[in-house]
Amino acid sequence: MTYEEVRRDTAVNVYIAQADASLNALGFTEHSFAHVTRVAEIAGDILEKLNYPERTVELAKIAGYLHDIGNVVNRIDHSQSGAVMAFRILDRMNFPPEEIAAIVTAIGNHDEGTGVPVNAVAAALFIADKSDVRRSRVRKKADIAQDIHDRVNYSVTDSRLVIDVERKIIELQLTVDTDVSSVMEYFEIFMKRMLLCRQAAERLALTFKLAINGQVLV
Secondary structure, three states: OOHHHHHOOHHHHHHHHHHHHHHHHHOOOOOOHHHHHHHHHHHHHHHHHOOOOHHHHHHHHHHHHHOOHHHHOOOOOHHHHHHHHHHHHHHHOOOOHHHHHHHHHHHHOOOOOOOOOOOHHHHHHHHHHHOOOOHHHOOOHHHHHHOHHHHHHHHEEEEEEEEEOOOOEEEEEEEEOOOOOOHHHHHHHHHHHHHHHHHHHHHOOOEEEEEEOOEEOO
16 A cells, blocks of 8 residues: 555545644644655655665655544544544555554654654654744635634745655755744744654754754754
């Protein structure tokens, strides 16, 4: 089974859509197909550039696509409920146990509240997920003054993750419109994520750096 086959699965896509609908009702940023596809592709790209086996790259992409389905149950502990859901889905698709284990472990460890980058797939998923900060994820642009998370996401006009394999550096480069939100506000809500991105990068034998408006801050 492949990433593309998982993407075409009807049940999987129903869960993703409904999970995002629930988050929309709760006032969260976009967690639908744009987000999970971006996370899947970035997670796979990280491991591909680091010369991990092709199948490991594929597993990272699958984990990225499935990582937020637990939100269909509840936002709280969504990484754990998502891991259980992914187990059922992948078992139905006849994935071998060792591949199910790798994917489920990554999904169960992607939330900054409880997650730990315990293996390469989990590390790649964590970095890919937490680096998806962008203006287009904000749903209610008229309300950004009242919500710091929306304001910070809306302030990011460009976001890219750059891997320098020779120097063993992975750098999140953000362009931030400081008229919308200050750099300090970014750190106020995302500092823990950035520290865990550093830990995830170390799992991959990399150094994590954050650059905002051309200035390396971490």
